[in-house]
Amino acid sequence: ACTELYFTGGTSPATDILGSVSVRNIEGKGLGLVTHREMRPGDLVMAVQPVAILHGPQDGMPSPDALVEHLKASWPTMTPQHRTIVRQMFVGSTTTTFIPESDQKQSTDHDARAESTPSTAASVAAAVDFQAVVSYNAYGDAYEDLPSLNLRGGGPPRSHVGIWPHFSNINHACAPNCVHYVVDSTMVVRAVQHIAQGSELLISYLGREDLAPRQVRQAALQSRYGFACDCARCRTEAELPEELQALLEELYNTIRHELALRFEHLALAASAEAEGLDGGGAPYDNFDDGWGAEEDVEGCVDGTDRITSGTAAAAGSGSRSAGSRTAAEVAKRSLRNQADGFGAPILAGARLASLGQRLEECARQLHLALHDLHEDDEVCEDVQAHNLQAGGGQQLPSAEAAAAVASPAVVTGSGRQLTRVQTVQAAAYQLLELLHLQAELAAAAVGSGDGSTAVGTRAKATAAGALQACWHVLDAISRGSELQVFQACKLLSDALQASGFSSSSKREDANVARRLQSTPSAAPPEVREAAALLGQSLLARYGPLRGQQLTKMTQAAIRASRGFF
Ligand SMILES: C[S@@+](CC[C@H](N)C(=O)[O-])C[C@H]1O[C@@H](n2cnc3c(N)ncnc32)[C@H](O)[C@@H]1O
Numbered sequence: 001a002c003t004e005l006y007f008t009g010g011t012s013p014a015t016d017i018l019g020s021v022s023v024r025n026i027e028g029k030g031l032g033l034v035t036h037r038e039m040r041p042g043d044l045v046m047a048v049q050p051v052a053i054l055h056g057p058q059d060g061m062p063s064p065d066a067l068v069e070h071l072k073a074s075w076p077t078m079t080p081q082h083r084t085i086v087r088q089m090f091v092g093s094t095t096t097t098f099i100p101e102s103d104q105k106q107s108t109d110h111d112a113r114a115e116s117t118p119s120t121a122a123s124v125a126a127a128v129d130f131q132a133v134v135s136y137n138a139y140g141d142a143y144e145d146l147p148s149l150n151l152r153g154g155g156p157p158r159s160h161v162g163i164w165p166h167f168s169n170i171n172h173a174c175a176p177n178c179v180h181y182v183v184d185s186t187m188v189v190r191a192v193q194h195i196a197q198g199s200e201l202l203i204s205y206l207g208r209e210d211l212a213p214r215q216v217r218q219a220a221l222q223s224r225y226g227f228a229c230d231c232a233r234c235r236t237e238a239e240l241p242e243e244l245q246a247l248l249e250e251l252y253n254t255i256r257h258e259l260a261l262r263f264e265h266l267a268l269a270a271s272a273e274a275e276g277l278d279g280g281g282a283p284y285d286n287f288d289d290g291w292g293a294e295e296d297v298e299g300c301v302d303g304t305d306r307i308t309s310g311t312a313a314a315a316g317s318g319s320r321s322a323g324s325r326t327a328a329e330v331a332k333r334s335l336r337n338q339a340d341g342f343g344a345p346i347l348a349g350a351r352l353a354s355l356g357q358r359l360e361e362c363a364r365q366l367h368l369a370l371h372d373l374h375e376d377d378e379v380c381e382d383v384q385a386h387n388l389q390a391g392g393g394q395q396l397p398s399a400e401a402a403a404a405v406a407s408p409a410v411v412t413g414s415g416r417q418l419t420r421v422q423t424v425q426a427a428a429y430q431l432l433e434l435l436h437l438q439a440e441l442a443a444a445a446v447g448s449g450d451g452s453t454a455v456g457t458r459a460k461a462t463a464a465g466a467l468q469a470c471w472h473v474l475d476a477i478s479r480g481s482e483l484q485v486f487q488a489c490k491l492l493s494d495a496l497q498a499s500g501f502s503s504s505s506k507r508e509d510a511n512v513a514r515r516l517q518s519t520p521s522a523a524p525p526e527v528r529e530a531a532a533l534l535g536q537s538l539l540a541r542y543g544p545l546r547g548q549q550l551t552k553m554t555q556a557a558i559r560a561s562r563g564f565f
Pocket residue numbers: 028029030031032089090092094096136137168169170171172173225226227228229230231
């Protein structure tokens with residue numbers, strides 16, 4: 001259902017499409033949305049039009065305050081149904097009384113009568129806490145779904161801040177069973193897992209912060225939405241040994257506040273050097289990575305987050321790249337942007353080597369912790385442990401530990417409950433991303449030399465392994481997310497290039513999806529495997545697409561991912 005939405009230029013369904021779902025009281029959470037039938041990955045939960053929305057340029061997302069003013073101003077002309085929806089929205093307390101479905105129409109009619117004159121509408125408006133409605137229910141992002149924007153031939157991506165009916169009833173989980181995104185002005189929600197009939201439908205409120213360890217996620221949710229998250233992932237992570245939880249937090253801080261910045265500095269220095277400037281001596285800690293201080297993030301529209309307060313949206317630039325990319329992504333993007341100016345001397349240089357050592361040391365610590373966890377974990381059936389046990393833990397050299405941590409075999413768990421190992425990997429996601437980047441750079445540096453050394457081959461294997469591990473981590477905690485789709489695109493592009501199935505020319509790449517579909521057996525196994533992973537991500541995000549539609553969506557996703565990384 002609703003696949004046309006992705007392909008037709010800017011037109012949105014005139015009416016809301018709602019799957020078989022309804023609002024229920026959920027213990028400890030107030031209201032929530034449950035499904036009346038079993039759902040599969042890709043099933044549509046809803047495609048709904050906003051009650052109120054403001055658009056802006058990508059780097060100028062409208063502020064929550066502007067949305068508050070917009071709501072107030074449009075109140076008199078809003079449909080009675082929309083007014084009722086807004087008045088019943090969560091405003092900071094979970095004591096909202098649940099209105100049974102059978103009474104909802106009645107109450108809507110009653111509200112419509114009560115507000116039929118402008119003066120009653122004005123007095124009702126005075127009683128609505130618009131600020132709180134926006135704080136707890138609005139959602140903003142620096143851009144809409146990029147592959148479908150691409151398909152619809154839309155112009156530059158627009159930012160948006162809005163409120164959508166039904167969507168605002170969905171509660172949060174750190175490894176949710178649904179994905180959500182905006183196409184034009186339509187909010188689309190789809191199931192990304194098998195969901196049993198009667199289960200609660202859940203999304204993530206966190207954006208990229210869902211790649212952080214439990215303490216960081218919990219602090220964000222508490223300060224922005226006022227609740228202590230007790231989801232399955234949080235509970236599993238809370239049961240990890242305390243030292244391991246502390247290590248994950250430490251690794252997260254090291255990666256985010258130190259190593260990603262150093263990688264970015266390396267990129268800037270490289271480009272300065274390429275231009276003949278003396279950029280190499282600048283202290284890395286003077287670089288602004290676009291994240292701002294941790295405290296600054298609080299209370300802003302954080303990328304894919306909902307709005308957290310009426311204060312200025314997206315502190316700083318208001319763009320998703322500042323608000324919700326991981327620090328590793330920022331570094332990656334920066335490096336790729338500079339790719340033209342990159343010279344082998346920098347890539348092969350001492351700085352890359354010392355960064356690599358720091359990363360490998362982090363990976364070694366994580367490897368040892370995973371090794372202990374595995375030994376400790378008698379029922380860890382779906383974890384293939386060979387790479388955890390390789391080298392007997394303590395003795396494993398750090399480079400091999402890095403390769404082992406980056407191996408996707410660690411995260412092949414397919415059970416519906418996250419394993420403890422999967423929660424550890426998810427909390428260390430940014431380490432995997434940087435390992436991938438570092439290995440890719442190392443391979444490129446060797447490649448620019450004699451191009452065929454064992455070091456280069458190993459680096460390439462580590463890079464591919466780390467990228468696959470990233471995909472699997474995302475499959476466990478945010479299947480169907482934009483990031484998972486884009487990581488799959490990168491995997492496919494890399495596999496195509498490595499196998500020689502496709503040249504690196506863009507024109508050639510644009511035909512990749514078509515060729516893969518028409519002659520799948522002609523593709524080498526690693527290409528078919530990467531194409532299958534991309535297919536899974538696309539199914540979860542966009543529902544079942546067939547023939548031409550799937551080909552077009554694959555091409556659009558690959559194009560959009562190029563602009564992203
Ligand atoms: C957009 S509303 C979601 C619907 C809301 N539960 C209601 O009663 O209308 C967001 C609020 O729901 C509550 N909430 C969402 N996810 C929760 C969770 N996992 N645990 C507890 N409360 C949650 C929090 O109070 C949060 O501020």
